[in-house]
Amino acid sequence: MSDRLKTVFCGIEFKNPVITASGTFGYGLEYAKHIDISKLGGISVKGISLRETLGNPMPRIMETTSGMLNAIGLQNVGVYKFINEKLPELRKHDTKIIVNFWGKTIDEYVEVARILDDADVDMLEMNISCPNIKEGGIAFGTDPKMTYEVTYNVKKALKNKPLMVKLSPNVTNIRVYAKACEQAGADAISAINTLLGMSVNIHTKKPHLYNVTGGLSGPAIKPVAIRMVHEAFRTVKIPIMGIGGIMDWRDVVEFGLVGASAVQVGTANFIDPEIPLKIIDDLDKYMIDNNISNFSELTGTVDLSR
Amino acid sequence: MSDRLKTVFCGIEFKNPVITASGTFGYGLEYAKHIDISKLGGISVKGISLRETLGNPMPRIMETTSGMLNAIGLQNVGVYKFINEKLPELRKHDTKIIVNFWGKTIDEYVEVARILDDADVDMLEMNISCPNIKEGGIAFGTDPKMTYEVTYNVKKALKNKPLMVKLSPNVTNIRVYAKACEQAGADAISAINTLLGMSVNIHTKKPHLYNVTGGLSGPAIKPVAIRMVHEAFRTVKIPIMGIGGIMDWRDVVEFGLVGASAVQVGTANFIDPEIPLKIIDDLDKYMIDNNISNFSELTGTVDLSR
Amino acid sequence: MKGKVVKNQQLNDKYFFLEIKSEEFVTQAHVGQFVMIKPGSQNYTHDPLLRRPLGIADVKDGKFSLVYMVVGKGTKLLSEFHENGMIEFSAPLGNRFTLLENKRVALVAGGIGIAPVYWLAKTLKNRGCVVDLYYGGRTVDDVVLLEELKENTDHLIVTTDDGSAGIKGYVTLPFKENVETYDMVYTCGPKPMLRTVSEICINADIPVEVSLDERMACGLGACLGCIIYVKEGDEIVQKRCCVEGPVFDGATIAWDKLI
Amino acid sequence: MKGKVVKNQQLNDKYFFLEIKSEEFVTQAHVGQFVMIKPGSQNYTHDPLLRRPLGIADVKDGKFSLVYMVVGKGTKLLSEFHENGMIEFSAPLGNRFTLLENKRVALVAGGIGIAPVYWLAKTLKNRGCVVDLYYGGRTVDDVVLLEELKENTDHLIVTTDDGSAGIKGYVTLPFKENVETYDMVYTCGPKPMLRTVSEICINADIPVEVSLDERMACGLGACLGCIIYVKEGDEIVQKRCCVEGPVFDGATIAWDKLI
Ligand SMILES: Cc1cc2nc3c(=O)[nH]c(=O)nc-3n(C[C@H](O)[C@H](O)[C@H](O)COP(=O)(O)OP(=O)(O)OC[C@H]3O[C@@H](n4cnc5c(N)ncnc54)[C@H](O)[C@@H]3O)c2cc1C
Ligand SMILES: Cc1cc2nc3c(=O)[nH]c(=O)nc-3n(C[C@H](O)[C@H](O)[C@H](O)COP(=O)(O)OP(=O)(O)OC[C@H]3O[C@@H](n4cnc5c(N)ncnc54)[C@H](O)[C@@H]3O)c2cc1C
Numbered sequence A, B: 001m002s003d004r005l006k007t008v009f010c011g012i013e014f015k016n017p018v019i020t021a022s023g024t025f026g027y028g029l030e031y032a033k034h035i036d037i038s039k040l041g042g043i044s045v046k047g048i049s050l051r052e053t054l055g056n057p058m059p060r061i062m063e064t065t066s067g068m069l070n071a072i073g074l075q076n077v078g079v080y081k082f083i084n085e086k087l088p089e090l091r092k093h094d095t096k097i098i099v100n101f102w103g104k105t106i107d108e109y110v111e112v113a114r115i116l117d118d119a120d121v122d123m124l125e126m127n128i129s130c131p132n133i134k135e136g137g138i139a140f141g142t143d144p145k146m147t148y149e150v151t152y153n154v155k156k157a158l159k160n161k162p163l164m165v166k167l168s169p170n171v172t173n174i175r176v177y178a179k180a181c182e183q184a185g186a187d188a189i190s191a192i193n194t195l196l197g198m199s200v201n202i203h204t205k206k207p208h209l210y211n212v213t214g215g216l217s218g219p220a221i222k223p224v225a226i227r228m229v230h231e232a233f234r235t236v237k238i239p240i241m242g243i244g245g246i247m248d249w250r251d252v253v254e255f256g257l258v259g260a261s262a263v264q265v266g267t268a269n270f271i272d273p274e275i276p277l278k279i280i281d282d283l284d285k286y287m288i289d290n291n292i293s294n295f296s297e298l299t300g301t302v303d304l305s306r
Numbered sequence C, D: 001m002k003g004k005v006v007k008n009q010q011l012n013d014k015y016f017f018l019e020i021k022s023e024e025f026v027t028q029a030h031v032g033q034f035v036m037i038k039p040g041s042q043n044y045t046h047d048p049l050l051r052r053p054l055g056i057a058d059v060k061d062g063k064f065s066l067v068y069m070v071v072g073k074g075t076k077l078l079s080e081f082h083e084n085g086m087i088e089f090s091a092p093l094g095n096r097f098t099l100l101e102n103k104r105v106a107l108v109a110g111g112i113g114i115a116p117v118y119w120l121a122k123t124l125k126n127r128g129c130v131v132d133l134y135y136g137g138r139t140v141d142d143v144v145l146l147e148e149l150k151e152n153t154d155h156l157i158v159t160t161d162d163g164s165a166g167i168k169g170y171v172t173l174p175f176k177e178n179v180e181t182y183d184m185v186y187t188c189g190p191k192p193m194l195r196t197v198s199e200i201c202i203n204a205d206i207p208v209e210v211s212l213d214e215r216m217a218c219g220l221g222a223c224l225g226c227i228i229y230v231k232e233g234d235e236i237v238q239k240r241c242c243v244e245g246p247v248f249d250g251a252t253i254a255w256d257k258l259i
């Protein structure tokens, strides 16, 4: 890996702009058996809450055309167990750790954030956009006032760590939400989370997911994600982490062009754990071939002239 | 084709519940050379406006993973030329004609609707959800008050023809829009139009579409469409025409289960003009095998018990 | 990982036997484990999107075998692989069966559940066990590889629901009659069958290992899409089928939460 | 429509020659028309989604031929078709070239633009024309089927940008020198070349037919995705490349709106 891949995002230096997306990479350790995770720019771990959460009943996943639906329901070990049991192991690998977290109330969001602020992690990613839990989650992400409110309060509580807010694509106008985050003091935004979808088993007549609806991810949603990152980039000045359907280096360049300063790879990790590493290598080649000395040179350089 | 496929929708009897979607089937006549269009339940023609419209500059289309983006810009011959030149030809084929229409102001919507109300067509489909024109279109479809307003005014102006309103998926909560249509007097709704998307050519750094963004259609979006029809069905009593990513009879059954009383096939027509006819045949077989005497028996029967 | 297709043989209308050459993989694999396999040769198309889990049905001479049933687009694409084509997979994944030596064991397989059982039978036989295989299917088309299975078992009892092969009726019936005679039971197949076999074993106080089959996205323990509910003392806890399984102690599975 | 792959031959690193058997189709096809072809054998996968337009490069003995260049996932998948595989397409589509008899004609082809020109050359030759083919490519790898073309033309002038085959330089140069000697010109290739050829012809007052290449979704005139701008008197009007084209009068094309 070359220096040219180094990416400064919210003042934090990532080895490269390729981070694995929350919920698709476990606590990182699951993948450490299969790939060298220290080669990653960073890892955004599975959404953490104050208390351990068991998630939704099964079935929780279903494939759709070039996508998948999930309604895991934010199952996680809780913030304390994460810090005590997962983090020390994870820290043995030389990569940045972003902790994705959520709560059911603003107070819960603030409490988890405070705890993480004092833990040995690099950055917080606040999930206000998970479509798969009834309370909290999506409600915060689909009402701009709530988005402002929760962001403002969490940011106020943080002393050490940058705060990135993860936006929901299930809104009429993502610009409003990006703006709300910026105004409330967020250091960055990440976009997008999953689109709300559903599928039904025509033989049993039951929804494929116990939760009825679930989050749609994968290459199917990439055009929506690209559009939203583009819109957000034209609206706010804080940096954007681009997410949604990334399968190869070309997708990363596309996200860069519309305004991403770094990216997250999600569903692709399921398809082949080697994908993020391959993307990093290929991106390096692309940058050499095109004489790009840093990924930031690409950010937002889409040519809108006609 | 059997009697069991007959579908009454807004009091109109369609041969079967399979209609070709607006913008994907021209004025019907283009396809008459390739398939027997009289076998279709109906045809929703390309969105018509008061005056001829030239649409957007090229490029207008781009393929995405299991989907496509389009920004045609509602090119059409205008309502008079449609009625005088296209309709008489189209009427030689024994199938129902739904006229998809749009305007830039409420007055324009009302005027086109009035003209069509007196023409030899079966039903009107009001497009308030096209993402590809700057004025009108999407603005009406992403603000519930505007949706109510335009629906109310158009409905008031109509004497003869049922009014179906086509909803945009680019909203936070489609239930609100479905409700607004119902309250304003719409006879039916159709859902969904395309999702707003974008893609960029990484070599030229230009957006693939001249219009920058475009409407995403095809199997990629089906899970979103299924979810929205499901939500709309649980919110309103007026019938729903399900649209979005239908490729085969299984998809039609899935839309039926979540609440569609009929469906529209869009992008699939591009892939193979035979698809809608094949769907009709296969649906007939499915209904025989499952002892279903009318498609309406399926409508909304998804099993939500756990 | 990549391997070369040595053979992709159609066994009957539904079933295929796929043999893949892959030296690096083979030495690490254990009986009961599975692979996540890419159901298309093309990295540039994304439908189907996810890899598909398939049990390892045999390992020998630097090759491994899979037995699969064509049920959807992934397995249909798999069936179109040509000889010498390269195929991608992650493997070996999951835990393994407990392998006894010189004991009397029963294997109970239903339909495509034969895949991991095939290798298990061979292995236990090689370890000096007396191996009885109870193998049930809906029709004659659901019981495959009978010749090979006969060679690797002491008794092969075949049943079909419609009597088109072997004894007519459920495979659990002949098994139940003899359950007391075994030191250990292994089973793989549809969940209702697995439950019945487990209950028979619990009643007879015979240990039983069950290979479970849940829809999987990652196969690596990351997505939490493949949860199995297991009793631990008074509690019911969650296990990931892909990592803590697919083999579970049949006496601990919380069947009511699974079926 | 369906046809059987008779041959899918790799010509060089990029180019393939695909021959498809399809009786019903062949009798209806005209020179200059194209097919929309499904770039995968599987109806149950939807990536790539749309059919791809390819010019008809030859028709004979109940078969038709395509020449294609692998540029993306659709053409890559096409290149993986095996002999005897069934392939789906809609055809024949679009308008056609005007076929003269017993005249002197020039064909100017650039790169993959050779596909429709191949059949055109043969046909015009059979109609008693004197056929000169100017055929340019970037490198030697972009000029294919030279033997066959030589047989079906009176003069074959090959150029490459790097001189790796034929004359070094643009194909429009040798063509321009002789333009006055022809009764009619036909051209297919990259848009800048088509424009130059058209301008040369306009200046020399020679009629020119241009086969244009626009991204297409339907190929049937329904989607309005393939608009070409054409001068009609003082007006610039829209034409659909797939129905009113792909062959246009080169003197009428509004190039500024296209390139
Ligand atoms: C650990 C494990 C081992 C397996 N071993 C084998 C094996 O050796 N041989 C074999 O043929 N199959 C095996 N399966 C099942 C196999 O993974 C599925 O049949 C396959 O993924 C279906 O893919 P598809 O694309 O053809 O079907 P899809 O189009 O995805 O689905 C078609 C039908 O199959 C059902 N289905 C899909 N995935 C699964 C699944 N994971 N479990 C059960 N039903 C499913 C769907 O509900 C649907 O009805 C195993 C599954 C697991 C989890
Ligand atoms: C009427 C007509 C006739 C044609 N005849 C031939 C022919 O005989 N032989 C042949 O090899 N090609 C021909 N083409 C071009 C051919 O259709 C494209 O190369 C093909 O669709 C690319 O598909 P893909 O999936 O491989 O590439 P994609 O993955 O879709 O795209 C790869 C690259 O090819 C470019 N591309 C895609 N579609 C087109 C297009 N329609 N025109 C130009 N560039 C495109 C893209 O911009 C991109 O850079 C013809 C096109 C038309 C409209």
Ligand SMILES: Cc1cc2nc3c(=O)[nH]c(=O)nc-3n(C[C@H](O)[C@H](O)[C@H](O)COP(=O)(O)O)c2cc1C
Residues within 6 Å of the ligand: A021, A022, A023, A024, A046, A047, A070, A072, A074, A100, A127, A130, A166, A192, A193, A194, A215, A216, A217, A218, A219, A221, A243, A244, A245, A246, A264, A265, A266, A267, A268, C223
């Ligand atoms: C199984 C699964 C679980 C997920 N869990 C989380 C989560 O806990 N927190 C979160 O913010 N996003 C979660 N996501 C969303 C992803 O991080 C990502 O935003 C989304 O999948 C789109 O990216 P992709 O198309 O690359 O997968 C999850 C996605 C999947 C598929």
Ligand SMILES: Cc1cc2nc3c(=O)[nH]c(=O)nc-3n(C[C@H](O)[C@H](O)[C@H](O)COP(=O)(O)O)c2cc1C
Residues within 6 Å of the ligand: B021, B022, B023, B024, B046, B047, B070, B072, B074, B100, B127, B130, B166, B192, B193, B194, B215, B216, B217, B218, B219, B221, B243, B244, B245, B246, B264, B265, B266, B267, B268, D223
């Ligand atoms: C090229 C194209 C043009 C379209 N034009 C219109 C239109 O004029 N009016 C309209 O209401 N919808 C239009 N649509 C949307 C379709 O009618 C349909 O709602 C959408 O494509 C989703 O269905 P599908 O996935 O089956 O294509 C268009 C879609 C496409 C792809």
Ligand code: FES
Residues within 6 Å of the ligand: C215, C216, C217, C218, C219, C220, C221, C222, C223, C224, C225, C226, C240, C241, C242, C243
């Ligand atoms: S399949 Fe992902 S955790 Fe088991």
Ligand code: FES
Residues within 6 Å of the ligand: D215, D216, D217, D218, D219, D220, D221, D222, D223, D224, D225, D226, D240, D241, D242, D243
């Ligand atoms: S490709 Fe659809 S109109 Fe020409």
